[in-house]
Amino acid sequence: MPGHTLVVLADAHVGPASSPAEASLLAFLDAVPALGDALLIGGDLFQFWFAWRHAIPRRAFPVAARLAELARRVPVVIVGGNHDRWGAPFWSDVPGIRYHPRSLRFEGGGRRILALHGDGLRARRGLRPALQRMVNHPATSAVYRWVHPDVGVPLAYGAAPVLGGGPATPERRAERARAQRAWAEAALAADPAADVLIMAHTHVPALVEVGGGRLYLNPGAWAEGLWYATVSASAAQLLQFDG
Numbered sequence: 226m227p228g229h230t231l232v233v234l235a236d237a238h239v240g241p242a243s244s245p246a247e248a249s250l251l252a253f254l255d256a257v258p259a260l261g262d263a264l265l266i267g268g269d270l271f272q273f274w275f276a277w278r279h280a281i282p283r284r285a286f287p288v289a290a291r292l293a294e295l296a297r298r299v300p301v302v303i304v305g306g307n308h309d310r311w312g313a314p315f316w317s318d319v320p321g322i323r324y325h326p327r328s329l330r331f332e333g334g335g336r337r338i339l340a341l342h343g344d345g346l347r348a349r350r351g352l353r354p355a356l357q358r359m360v361n362h363p364a365t366s367a368v369y370r371w372v373h374p375d376v377g378v379p380l381a382y383g384a385a386p387v388l389g390g391g392p393a394t395p396e397r398r399a400e401r402a403r404a405q406r407a408w409a410e411a412a413l414a415a416d417p418a419a420d421v422l423i424m425a426h427t428h429v430p431a432l433v434e435v436g437g438g439r440l441y442l443n444p445g446a447w448a449e450g451l452w453y454a455t456v457s458a459s460a461a462q463l464l465q466f467d468g
Contacts, residue, residue: 231334232260233454235267235342235425236446238308239288241382246448247288252468253453254291258298261455263333266292267425267444268306268342273381275366276315280374296321304329306342306426308385311366330419335458339412339419343426343443346408402429402443409433409441421456430454430463 239247257264271285281289292301296319303316305326316324323329328341345361359365369377393401409422413435416422421440430445430452440461445452451466 229335229457230261231263231265231338231456232257233265233267233423233442233444233456234447235444236269236428236448238269238272238448239285240272241284246451249451249466249468250447251287251291253466254295256468257295263300264295264302265333265340265423266301266303267340267423268304268310269308269425271309272385273378274309275311275369275377275381277370277374281315282374282378292322293319302329302331302340304340304342307344334456336420336456337418338421338423339416340423343405343424346405398427398429402427402431405443406431406433406441410435413439413441432461432463
């Protein structure tokens with residue numbers, strides 16, 4: 226994947242209703258070619274996403290169409306998040322977009338990148354983790370495909386608070402961010418093939434040099450402050466979009 230500057234975006238959570246963050250996201254996607262020459266979306270672009278064989282959620286259409294247009298100008302890489310990893314084969318069928326529901330390795334910004342969303346790093350017990358594992362099972366996706374979108378999409382939006390547990394407290398969010406950083410540092414130490422490990426999910430921006438110029442990067446949540454990041458051979462930055 227060629228590119229001197231990689232632009233990184235995650236956790237936009239485009240949902241059932243329009244929002245200022247969504248309008249800014251469309252403007253941001255228009256601006257990406259001026260910010261860099263490749264784009265990585267690190268998961269949870271949508272609050273819910275499912276690609277039926279002949280339909281996609283209506284509320285997702287403006288962003289999906291803008292991404293398809295952008296991919297004609299710069300390479301686009303997408304990893305799925307816990308809200309929107311049911312994308313294959315839709316994204317992979319769009320020229321210029323490379324997609325994987327879990328993780329991807331590629332070269333971008335002059336560095337070797339390992340990208341994943343960051344959910345499910347540690348096994349958890351309880352009803353909600355069990356429900357999340359059930360939702361992520363391939364059999365669930367195969368069955369859900371037979372549910373009509375007019376039923377399936379509202380059902381998914383209604384179930385989101387149960388599966389996600391609602392907004393985390395500041396203390397809980399900080400705890401998750403610390404745990405993710407520790408996991409990322411250990412993963413980089415064990416993986417000499419990656420120069421930069423990019424994760425999202427916690428909604429907490431982070432840019433940490435692990436050693437030897439290797440980095441752990443969380444671009445933060447677009448939905449909470451219009452955060453994004455850029456990565457090049459010489460630098461990495463956490464930024465907020467003001468367009």
